Amino acid sequence: MENFVPQKRDEIVKVTGIGVKRDGRWLVRGVDMSIGRGEIVTLIGPNGSGKSTTVKTALGILAPDEGRVWRAKKLRVGYVPQKIAMDRSLPMTVSRLMTLTGRHSKPEIARALDITGIGHLSSAQVHSLSGGEFQRALIARAIIGKPDLLVLDEPVQGVDFSGEVALYDLIGRIRDETGCGVLLISHDLHVVMARTDTVICLNGHVCCQGTPDIVAASGEYAALFGPRAAETLAIYRHEHDHAHLPDGSVKDASGHLHFDHHAHGPHCDHDHGPAAKGHGHA
Amino acid sequence: MLESFFTRAIIAGVGLAAVTGPLGSFIVWRRMAYFGDTMAHSAILGVALALFFSINPVAGVFGIAVCVALILGFLQKRGTLSADSLLGLLSHSALALGLVLVSLMPNVRIDLMGLLFGDILAVSVTDLAFIYGGGAIVLGVLAWLWRPMLAGTVSEEIAQAEGLNPERTRLIFMVLLAGLIAIAMKILGVLLITAMLIIPATAARRLANTPEQMAIYAALGGIAAVLAGLWASLHFDTPSGPSIVVAALGVFTITSILPIRSKGAAQ
Numbered sequence: 444m445e446n447f448v449p450q451k452r453d454e455i456v457k458v459t460g461i462g463v464k465r466d467g468r469w470l471v472r473g474v475d476m477s478i479g480r481g482e483i484v485t486l487i488g489p490n491g492s493g494k495s496t497t498v499k500t501a502l503g504i505l506a507p508d509e510g511r512v513w514r515a516k517k518l519r520v521g522y523v524p525q526k527i528a529m530d531r532s533l534p535m536t537v538s539r540l541m542t543l544t545g546r547h548s549k550p551e552i553a554r555a556l557d558i559t560g561i562g563h564l565s566s567a568q569v570h571s572l573s574g575g576e577f578q579r580a581l582i583a584r585a586i587i588g589k590p591d592l593l594v595l596d597e598p599v600q601g602v603d604f605s606g607e608v609a610l611y612d613l614i615g616r617i618r619d620e621t622g623c624g625v626l627l628i629s630h631d632l633h634v635v636m637a638r639t640d641t642v643i644c645l646n647g648h649v650c651c652q653g654t655p656d657i658v659a660a661s662g663e664y665a666a667l668f669g670p671r672a673a674e675t676l677a678i679y680r681h682e683h684d685h686a687h688l689p690d691g692s693v694k695d696a697s698g699h700l701h702f703d704h705h706a707h708g709p710h711c712d713h714d715h716g717p718a719a720k721g722h723g724h725a
Numbered sequence: 726m727l728e729s730f731f732t733r734a735i736i737a738g739v740g741l742a743a744v745t746g747p748l749g750s751f752i753v754w755r756r757m758a759y760f761g762d763t764m765a766h767s768a769i770l771g772v773a774l775a776l777f778f779s780i781n782p783v784a785g786v787f788g789i790a791v792c793v794a795l796i797l798g799f800l801q802k803r804g805t806l807s808a809d810s811l812l813g814l815l816s817h818s819a820l821a822l823g824l825v826l827v828s829l830m831p832n833v834r835i836d837l838m839g840l841l842f843g844d845i846l847a848v849s850v851t852d853l854a855f856i857y858g859g860g861a862i863v864l865g866v867l868a869w870l871w872r873p874m875l876a877g878t879v880s881e882e883i884a885q886a887e888g889l890n891p892e893r894t895r896l897i898f899m900v901l902l903a904g905l906i907a908i909a910m911k912i913l914g915v916l917l918i919t920a921m922l923i924i925p926a927t928a929a930r931r932l933a934n935t936p937e938q939m940a941i942y943a944a945l946g947g948i949a950a951v952l953a954g955l956w957a958s959l960h961f962d963t964p965s966g967p968s969i970v971v972a973a974l975g976v977f978t979i980t981s982i983l984p985i986r987s988k989g990a991a992q
Contacts, residue, residue, distance in 0.1 A: 542872075568934070
């Protein structure tokens with residue numbers, strides 16, 4: 444039996460061997476996952492691979508049929524679900540949405556909306572928002588309570604590519620500023636890659652797990668998403684910052700396609716060789 | 726003042742509309758109109774059982790309405806029939822069971838029209854006490870649980886993830902609805918209760934920017950419908966319950982055609 448006491452002192456959520464069964468069929472089984480404060484964990488996997496199920500189980504929305512879920516005491520959660528079926532008969536302004544699950548002052552609301560870039564929409568009806576604006580409103584709502592854990596289930600639906608990059612950038616910035624843990628579901632490792640610490644590749648069970656580099660290089664990832672996806676990712680890794688030329692000189696990224704405007708700053712810890720280092724999530 | 730039956734009717738109707746507005750808003754937001762209807766229909770069975778066991782009909786209606794809500798929740802969890810079909814099953818079975826049960830009691834004669842359509846003009850001072858006491862409890866609990874209830878209406882998953890226990894609030898909401906049906910039964914009858922839940926709330930929708938506004942406008946619209954309906958029933962000698970519902974329809978029609986600029990759209 445595995446020791447269930449969290450190993451890292453800053454761990455906020457840990458699930459061990461969880462499985463969820465519906466109508467006699469396992470949606471997911473044997474999933475281990477842990478999220479630490481300030482860590483961004485990304486779940487990727489094809490449709491129906493159990494990403495949402497895993498997240499909902501970790502949050503206590505679903506009860507696991509086997510395995511255990513541990514959450515830090517008094518954990519404040521900010522949740523952006525995949526779907527919201529809000530009836531059009533419910534009038535709701537963006538600023539009213541911010542106080543859905545807790546009381547917040549006007550300046551707090553204004554700040555949350557400013558951070559997510561929708562300050563000008565505070566009195567707009569939620570039903571009138573575009574897909575991207577709605578996602579931003581939901582993210583603003585999730586972060587306004589200063590959560591210890593921010594959970595986003597496919598936060599970029601209905602958002603175009605540049606908006607997608609900006610949203611992931613925003614999530615990374617929120618993490619940097621508040622130090623919260625982030626659990627993210629995405630089907631696009633491509634874009635989240637630069638910001639994520641740990642990737643868990645899911646297909647009913649954990650296929651592979653580790654830093655983005657390790658996952659991208661793994662055979663399981665290629666098997667799950669096809670060799671093309673793995674290739675694109677590998678190319679992306681070398682394009683997004685700078686390239687090492689055969690003669691040993693470094694060619695900078697000017698003229699290259701920029702997916703992300705982060706500089707090669709202190710946060711950037713990716714390696715340039717094939718031997719990527721791990722984060723200890725064996 | 727309470728000696729006039731008409732004054733008592735006005736006081737009763739106003740008190741009721743103040744409760745159906747906010748509660749009805751939740752019914753509309755949660756798409757539970759048919760559910761409310763089913764609980765109301767089950768009230769006939771509640772009355773019949775109350776007569777059979779010689780208990781207070783308000784208690785009988787409340788008890789049966791809660792039972793129907795629980796049975797529905799249980800059947801829904803088994804998940805082979807849609808909620809829609811289950812409601813149809815429960816709604817009309819409870820209605821028919823109640824009517825059959827009443828006919829089997831030879832020494833009991835009930836006013837069937839009164840049960841179905843209510844009789845607000847026969848409201849007693851005791852009834853007023855029930856309406857205002859019960860109504861205050863329903864509104865008080867609703868105000869107390871407003872935030873979790875609204876959060877659960879927008880997204881049960883968000884409410885659950887952020888620690889607001891939506892399952893509990895949903896259960897309490899059903900109890901509140903059962904309570905309202907029990908106290909409204911005599912005034913509006915089982916067939917018109919749902920009307921006062923749904924129509925004022927839908928009439929308020931276009932005027933409101935927030936859920937709270939809609940709840941308040943719905944209460945005010947309901948009160949207006951009660952006053953207009955009772956006045957009309959006195960003036961034209963029409964049945965009072967249906968007159969109130971027709972007046973509510975009038976309120977809905979007015980707010981539907983009012984030229985309202987859609988506030989707060991993106992500038």
